[in-house]
Amino acid sequence: MTAATATTTRPEPAAASRREAWWLLGLCALALALRLPNLSRSLFNDETVSFALAQRGFGHMLGLFGYEANGAPYPLLLWPVTRIFGTSVEVLRAPALIVGVASVPATWWAVRGLLAERWVALLAAALLALNPMAVWYSQVARSYALVVLGACLAIGALARAVERPERRGMWALYVLATALLAYSDLLAPAILLPAELLLAGRAGREGLGRTVAALVAAGVLCVPLLIAAIVSLGRRDALYWLPKLDRGLVETGLQEFSGGYSGVTAVRWLTLLALVALLGGAAVALRRRGAGRSFWWSGEPVEWLVALAWGVLPPALLLVVSAKFAVFWPRYAIVALPGLCVLAAVSVRALLTGTGTAARALAAGSVAALVAAGAYADGKQASATQQDWPAVMSWLRAERGAGQPIVLDNVLMLPSMGYYDPALRVDGKLVVWEWRDTPLPAEVHGFKDPTGYGRAPDGPPSVALVQRLAREGRGSLWLVFGEVDADEQGHPSEMAAVRWVGAHCSVQRRAGTGVEVLRARSCRA
Numbered sequence: 356m357t358a359a360t361a362t363t364t365r366p367e368p369a370a371a372s373r374r375e376a377w378w379l380l381g382l383c384a385l386a387l388a389l390r391l392p393n394l395s396r397s398l399f400n401d402e403t404v405s406f407a408l409a410q411r412g413f414g415h416m417l418g419l420f421g422y423e424a425n426g427a428p429y430p431l432l433l434w435p436v437t438r439i440f441g442t443s444v445e446v447l448r449a450p451a452l453i454v455g456v457a458s459v460p461a462t463w464w465a466v467r468g469l470l471a472e473r474w475v476a477l478l479a480a481a482l483l484a485l486n487p488m489a490v491w492y493s494q495v496a497r498s499y500a501l502v503v504l505g506a507c508l509a510i511g512a513l514a515r516a517v518e519r520p521e522r523r524g525m526w527a528l529y530v531l532a533t534a535l536l537a538y539s540d541l542l543a544p545a546i547l548l549p550a551e552l553l554l555a556g557r558a559g560r561e562g563l564g565r566t567v568a569a570l571v572a573a574g575v576l577c578v579p580l581l582i583a584a585i586v587s588l589g590r591r592d593a594l595y596w597l598p599k600l601d602r603g604l605v606e607t608g609l610q611e612f613s614g615g616y617s618g619v620t621a622v623r624w625l626t627l628l629a630l631v632a633l634l635g636g637a638a639v640a641l642r643r644r645g646a647g648r649s650f651w652w653s654g655e656p657v658e659w660l661v662a663l664a665w666g667v668l669p670p671a672l673l674l675v676v677s678a679k680f681a682v683f684w685p686r687y688a689i690v691a692l693p694g695l696c697v698l699a700a701v702s703v704r705a706l707l708t709g710t711g712t713a714a715r716a717l718a719a720g721s722v723a724a725l726v727a728a729g730a731y732a733d734g735k736q737a738s739a740t741q742q743d744w745p746a747v748m749s750w751l752r753a754e755r756g757a758g759q760p761i762v763l764d765n766v767l768m769l770p771s772m773g774y775y776d777p778a779l780r781v782d783g784k785l786v787v788w789e790w791r792d793t794p795l796p797a798e799v800h801g802f803k804d805p806t807g808y809g810r811a812p813d814g815p816p817s818v819a820l821v822q823r824l825a826r827e828g829r830g831s832l833w834l835v836f837g838e839v840d841a842d843e844q845g846h847p848s849e850m851a852a853v854r855w856v857g858a859h860c861s862v863q864r865r866a867g868t869g870v871e872v873l874r875a876r877s878c879r880a
Contacts, residue, residue: 375473379460379480386459386484390452390493392737395444399741399869400838402496403770406447407785409433411792419790422590424583426498427538433496447496454500455493459484461507462693468514469554469658469697472704478722479700483693485729487615487622487736492689498539499689505539506547506690508532510554510665516569517555517562526569533573536690538580542682543690544573546672550664550694557657591789591808597681600674604683608670611685612692613728617735622728629724630699634663636717637702640710655705662701665694699725742837743867748775750865751833751872758798759831760824764847765838766801766811768870772835800824804838821852825860825878834873847871 398406408416408423408430416434420427432450440446462483466476483489483503492499509532516525536543548570555566587593598604606623613626641656670688677683699722706718752775755761761779763769766788773779773786773796780786781793788801789809795801802814816834824832834856836847847853853873856862860875 371473375477378477379463382459382463382477382480382484383456385481386456386490386493387452389484389490389733390455393739394448394452394494396494396740397742397744397867398444398447398496398771398774400767400771402447403774403785404787405430405433405496406437406442406774407770407787409437410784415792419792420583421586422787422790424580424587425541425593427580427583428501428535429496429498429539448494451495451497451500452493454504455489458489458493458500458503458507458693461504461511462696465507465511465514465693466697466700468511468518469661470655470701470704475700475704478703479693479697482696482699482725482729485726485733486692486696487617487729487732488612488685488689489692490733491615491736491739492686499686501539502536502543502690503693505532505536506543506665507693509536509547509551510661513551513554513566513569517558517566520558520561520565526565530569530573530576533570534576537573537577540687540690541580541584542673542687543669544570546669546688547665547690549668549672550661553657553664554661593808594682595806595808597677597684599681600677600683604677605674608674608683608685608688612670612688612695614732615736616739616741617732618739619732619735622732622735625724625728629721629728630695632717633699633702633706633721636714636721637705640705640708640714644709655708659698659701659705662694662698666691666698667695669694740868742771742869744771744775744870747865747867747870747872748772751835751874752776752778754874755833756831759828759833760798760800761833761835762816762821762824762852763799763801764814764816764834764836764850765807766803766809767807768835768837769795769799769801771837798828815850816852818851818855821855822878825875830860830878831874831876832878834875836871836873837869847873 404423405426408419411419413434416430423430429450433447436450437446440449459480463476463480466479467473470476489503492503509529512525512528512532516522516529519525533544536547551566552563555562609627610620610623614620614622637659641659645656669691670683670685673683673688703718703722706714751761763772769779770785770787777783779796779799781796784793786793786796788795788811791810800816800820801811802816803809803811805813821832821834834847834853856873856875856878860878863874863876865872
């Protein structure tokens with residue numbers, strides 16, 4: 356083969372870039388196709404709080420961040436969106452959908468800042484596009500998708516900034532992305548910091564110094580958030596419901612990161628096995644190619660370590676802290692999700708670089724397992740829901756007569772109920788009783804669990820109250836249960852008020868995922 360022939364058979368840089376762009380466009384289309392189905396599934400309580408904030412006037416909404424400091428960017432996005440496009444479930448989730456799809460090219464961009472190989476960046480983006488947890492939270496009207504996007508932008512900008520410190524635009528993007536992370540999730544910047552410092556350390560003391568200065572600038576942007584967070588902490592403990600650290604909590608985290616809400620434990624084990632195989636194989640391959648300690652702080656190994664710190668350390672840190680203070684829940688560690696995808700891709704690169712057939716087979720088999728497990732879980736979770744409100748609220752809305760009381764065992768459900776039944780709104784707005792900016796709707800009586808926040812009376816509702824309300828409703832009333840803490844309140848069927856209703860009334864029951872409604876009629880004294 357002549358030199359001229361060899362030149363013509365290799366893809367030119369421009370051609371390679373075009374090919375990469377087409378691959379990336381295809382991955383975005385795949386991400387969109389996976390995230391569009393089931394976008395209209397039932398909202399759950401946190402999502403309706405996002406909408407309740409966006410319903411208020413802009414200044415009023417900003418004031419309410421003193422209750423809802425965490426996740427502020429999403430209602431800020433919803434404020435203009437709902438006024439232009441309406442308030443359907445699909446519209447409420449559209450910003451999350453767009454951000455979730457945008458996170459795929461953002462992951463590619465972050466990896467391209469870390470290393471040169473195009474295919475590694477595309478592999479990481481593909482894994483995020485398929486990941487069931489990423490798919491799920493791209494369909495949730497909260498700020499979790501923004502956390503994923505912010506992490507990718509922060510890592511990508513920092514990688515480019517420390518490589519060429521004169522690029523002020525990258526430093527500015529890093530500051531803004533870090534602020535976006537903080538406003539979306541207060542804990543996210545702190546648990547991502549080890550990966551960022553490790554990345555900055557590639558440029559020595561100067562890189563670390565500039566990074567610290569950029570973090571200080573991001574902190575200045577976050578002063579309003581810190582004020583709102585302090586006010587919020589003085590009003591309630593928003594994490595009161597988190598469970599203590601135990602094996603079940605770790606399994607829940609592993610399940611959600613691997614299989615989303617599919618509920619398929621085999622997906623968890625297959626994904627975990629593939630990741631462990633990739634990490635172990637990559638560590639061995641890197642060690643064999645190393646020439647001493649200094650090898651691990653330059654080039655390929657440090658990139659792998661950055662990905663490890665991004666993908667593994669955030670949930671690990673939250674779990675460690677949870678041994679003393681409960682702060683871990685899978686979605687609170689979602690900042691690590693793109694890091695895990697990057698870690699898998701960088702590990703494949705380590706296995707394929709200068710290694711034998713066995714290592715290549717391990718890399719190919721592990722990637723195939725990750726893709727197959729993710730695709731299967733995506734299909735299984737398409738019918739999943741966290742709370743299933745439409746059917747039960749349609750029944751309540753159609754059958755509830757004028758003046759019939761409603762007892763809510765947990766008043767936190769009221770925004771969701773108001774979304775699906777306009778009669779349970781006040782002046783057209785969803786009611787969040789904790790804010791006290793609207794009265795309770797007529798005939799609604801709300802309680803909370805004894806450890807919960809807010810100023811509603813502690814539940815469960817008493818027999819005396821139910822008897823009185825049955826008289827006021829001329830023998831009829833409704834009881835709604837959801838967000839029940841069984842340890843504090845007991846199962847609804849075991850509550851004294853429910854037993855009284857069962858013994859003295861004609862009872863109809865409708866139940867959905869996370870929701871139960873009882874209709875009591877013809878109650879006898």
